[in-house]
Amino acid sequence: MEFKVNCGIWGAMFGVPSIVADNFLKLATGGQIKVLLYLLRCSGKMCSTDDISANTGISAEEAEEAVLFWQQANVLSPQTSGTSAPAPVPSLMEQTVHNSEPVQPHVQKTAEPAPDHKTNLSGQEIAAVMKDSQDIRELFKIAESILGTLKNSQMNSMIWMYDHLGLKKEVIITLLSYCASIEKTNTAYVEKIASVWAENDINTMAAAQDEIQRLSASRDYISGIMRAFEMTRRPTTKQAELIQQWRNAGFSVELIRYAYEKTIERIDKLNFDYINKILLSWRDSGFATVQEVKNAETTYRDRNKKAASKNGMNDNDVEEYESVINQFLH
Structure with a gap:
């Protein structure tokens, strides 16, 4: 089926940058497209978060995230142009925030204990951080290639890791790549590992890669045990502790599997404590295979x-x- 635009029914018109149609129709969400069209329609006017939300039907938070998306794509600019070329569309970042403290420039801090709670930066504050920090801009750009379009919460999280935990940009990127590889990219999980890395001074590429190798080996070991035991759920905390003890003791998955078979023969059920006693008995007897x-x-x-x-x-x-x-x- 073919379609033809009926130009005769058009009233007033406004332009859409070609880059949007060429590169972003598949990448942008429906909400992001809505926000861009509304801002383009309002070219030359200041638009508040509430204005965008009311006229597009999306939440204020989604509106801010959409504006950040188009700014990172270089479709929107925080400042208008003084040239004769069409001026970039004014965005949320241009608004004057009344009765609030000015946003402080972003400064790299030395590592310090992480606060119990992250500061929940607004879209305007995140934009200010991006403007003042090339590392943050590059971090967001690479993170988007790993995670897809970034949410406000994810950008807050990465700023927290960089600013308050003191992790270097490349270390955060390495961490995000690892989490993506195991399909565990929720913010809480990433922040948990980041906190451990900060506490253990894992803050170089070499140290991060060594830690990822250790984490990968540990996951492979646990997965091998789960297959050997025919488990359909993750080990409990106590079971995970025993598995870690077996790994530290050098017990092979094959040997643990044999101990499991002996356990089933004797008591006809999976029992970690029973398997542990068998393994310790074999070790004490000098049997390693x-x-x-x-x-x-x-x-x-x-x-x-x-x-x-x-x-x-x-x-x-x-x-x-x-x-x-x-x-x-x-």
């Missing part, structure tokens, strides 16, 4: 069969004897 355990079991059974044969036991007696005696191997 499944093959070593199986060799010991074979030797133990052969010895028991010989002892049972000398005592005149029949096959049923031997099986019962083995089932009891073999308990002490573990």
Whole structure:
């Protein structure tokens, strides 16, 4: 089906930058398109957050985030142009905020303990931070390529990590890339790791990459245990502590799987404490691999069969004897 615009029914018109149609129809959300069209229609006028919200049907917070999106895309500018070219559309960032303190320039601070709560910067304040900090501008730009269009809460979070936790731009980017790779990009999760990194002085690319390797190895180990135990949910806190102890002790997933099989044979259910006792018993006996355990079991059974044969036991007696005696191997 083909369509043709009916130019004859148009009244007053306003222009839309070609870059919007060429590059942003797929990238921008419906709300962001609404905000841009409204601001273009109001070219030359000052528009408040409430004005945009009332005329587009989106929330004031979404309106601020949309303006930031178009500013980062260089479609809107915080300041009007004095040239003869069409002036950029005035945005929320141009408004004078009455009865409020002026926004302070963004200054990189040394690492300090993170506050209990982040400062919830408004869209205007975030724009001021971006204007004064090239690191923040670059951080947001790269973060968008990792996370997609940034929300106000995400920008607040990254400013908090940079400003208050003292993490370097490249370290934050490394952290965001890792979180995206494991599909856990919610703000609370990212901030939790960022706080740990700040506390442990993980603030160089080398240190961050080493920590990510450690975290990845730990996740792989836990995933291996979950598959071995046929678990369909994440381990509880206590179970996770035992798994970490097993990893620190050097127990292989294969050995833990064998301990799990022995546990099912004995008590017919998954029991972390029982598995732990088996593993500790094997370690105390000097067994580090499944093959070593199986060799010991074979030797133990052969010895028991010989002892049972000398005592005149029949096959049923031997099986019962083995089932009891073999308990002490573990």
